[in-house]
Amino acid sequence: ACGEQHRCRRLHDVTVVTCHEMTQVGSRLVFDHGGHLTRRCPHPRQQGTTVSLQQLFRTLPVRHREFQRNIKKEYSKMIHVLQAYCIISTGVRITCSNQVGQGRRSTVLATSGGSSMRDNIGAVFGPKQLQTLLPIQQQPPVEAVMEEFSLGASDLPSDLFTISGFISRGDHGVGRSSTDRQFYFINKRPCDPAKVSKVVNEVYHTYNRHQYPFVSLNITVASECVDVNVTPDKRQVFLQQEKLLLAIVKTSLLSMFETGVNKLNTTQLTRASRNSETCEDSFPLRTLKAAFSLQQPPGKSDSREPKSGPTQKKMELFLTSSEPVKHTPHKLSSLSVFRYEGISESDTERSERSSTNSVPERDGELESSDGAPEKHHIKSKHSQSVDLICSVVEPSEQEPSQIFLQSNLSPNAKKLKSSGARLDAPVTFQKKTVMLDFCLKDLSGRMQKVQQRQKAGADGQKFRRFRAKINPAENQNAEEELKKEISKDMFKEMEIIGQFNLGFIITKLNSDLFMIDQHATDEKYNFEMLQQHTVLQGQRLIQPQNLHLTAVSETVLIENLEIFQKNGFDFQIDEDAPPMERVKLVSLPTSKNWTFGPSDIEELIFMLSDSPGVMCRPSRVQQMFASRACRKSVMVGTALTSSEMKKLVTHMGQMEQPWNCPHGRPTMRHLANLDLLPQD
Secondary structure: OHHHHHHHHOOOEEEEEEEOOOOOOEEEEEEOOOOOEEEEEEEOOOOEEEEEEEOOOOOOHHHHHHHHHOHHHHHHHHHHHHHHHHHHOOOOOOEEEEOOOOOOOEEEEEOOOOOOHHHHHHHHHOHHHHOOEEEOOOOOOOHHHHHHOOOOOOOOOOOOEEEEEEEEOOOOOOOEOOOOOEEEEEOOEEEOOHHHHHHHHHHHHOOOOOOEOOEEEEEEEOHHHEEOOOOOOOOOOEEOOHHHHHHHHHHHHHHHHHOOOOOOOHHHHHHHHHHHHHHOOOHHHHHHHHHOOOOOOOOOOOOOOOOOOOEEEEEEEEEEEOOOOOOOHHHOOOEEEEEEEEEEOOHHHHHHHHHOOOOOEEOOEEEOOOOOEEOEEEEOOOOOEEEEEEEEEOOOOOOOEEEEEEEEEEOOOOOOOOOOOOOOOOOOOOOOOOOOOOOHHHHHHHHHHHHHHHHHHHHOOOOOOOOOOOOHHHHHHHHHHHHHHOOHHHHHHOEEEEEEOOOEEEEEEOOEEEEEEHHHHHHHHHHHHHHHHOOOOEEEEEEEEEOOOOHHHHHHHHHOHHHHHHOOOEEEEOOOOOOOOOEEEEEEEEEOOEEOOHHHHHHHHHHHHHOOOOOOOOHHHHHHHHHHHHHOOOOOOOOOOHHHHHHHHHHHOOOOOOOEOOOOOEOEEEEEEHHHOOOO
16 A cells, blocks of 8 residues: 555645644645655645645656546546545535636536435436436345345345445436446445446346436445455455345345336236227137236136135147147147136135036046047156146037147146056158269369369468358458458449349459448448538527536536537536536427437537547437438439449448448448359
């Protein structure tokens, strides 16, 4: 630790101004790069201490230049770390300000010393964020989750971990487009537990698959059960019983979301299913819908069937046929309904239900068409006896014959029973022998030709530059090969061979043949042109709308105001207003049926935080451009002249990413190398 402290002091100039409550005048302390006190003088200050770090990385020229080049990214990372401390530090007032050069000092973060994590979240991210959060309520891990993480019920401490915090609701539109607001703490120390973060996001995606949650999760654990000295920044930690923690987190989140607003209203689904049944005239479709609902099939309801009690599994296969069929199971023709439901185990209830069947039953065995009982027993892998009962309902003139196949799982059965009936009939196959012509001399001659061809290829230094196949599974490899071997200047040198199947352009570059998708390549060109040159028109609002952005987001927006204006957004800026009130929205982009809102602004801010000053578009704007580019591009089935094909190929050299269309469809693939093809 001392070595790290000494090393950090060498990276910048350190000045401390402090004043004790027992003194009337403060002191100013100046340290050199070695951490030694070089100057001490009186300095006016109120009670407290101020530590100033200046000229960061000045002693390391290469690192200092890299730091200056990525200063905005580093600034955003620093703010994220500071936000974490603001959230977890209750009862402490934190204020962070920023001053560029001789410019004015602006407040970046400010908390009021709230007494709870919720108060601090509201101070940092505004009241709008608080409205979307749910408090995390810890639950003990359930058996299914414990099995998932290979945990046994014994030898697990019950009070090792305590979790608390907040997470976004699972409603669509409540989450965020990235993980920029996820904060994890171990004993109130900010950290990056990758496995915990993965579990949280996986659970959230089961309810809101297109967004990420806001998360502020504090994990309390005994200090001897955690090791924070894994990396110099103390962000990675080692935990004892980490799988138990993951099980607790997953069970708690599942319990929260399953009992919340994401629960389906089964009453409405049942009512809708019942209404749809009365409107259907087709018997198989009607019974199929009934089988997958909570209701009984039409005409099969039994008021005497019990509503509760122990249950066992029941399978029913309803099969229909237009012709009379026999009762042997291997001759069943078509499957109409697969029904799975719970029934009572008691003998009385089983006899009541069997009395409603149209087929006579005797001592638990059904009779076949000739009066002989037919019952089959099969031993399952779980040591349970499975009774397969097959019966036939004689056909009438109004409806086809039906076969009912019922399987009852009997947990108490221990032995394999057999009644002499066979489930499978023996089948014999006739083997046919075909003589093939074979000549060892011809095979030897062919092998010699192959070896000579390979040797000639090695002497001529011929090799394959493109090895990826035309297969969706190898799209990434094919794209990487094209990026490596094809430069933008090569497209104008390609020779047009012709058009294939009114959808693909065959080109030749040296000895390589390529196939280009005419629609995909034209779509990508039109898409990039729309991306670069389209200026969306904005629709002014009746009155300015407060966005409640954080101070960091406001700074990013103000510095990239031109990019927002090209996307159709316009703002009213008030530099003198407090944080989260300096920016107000006055105009939104509109384009035909497409509308945009504050969520697109937040997405743009996140993108510009990683790439400041780079022209970018929100994802919904890109979807709109992709749709327009698709409609105005050359379609498959359009015959093209040589000049039109040459124009499309030349356009590929003017694109930034010519290898796939906006929807991910490949634009170009390598067909063959003519030098490597056999000459005979």
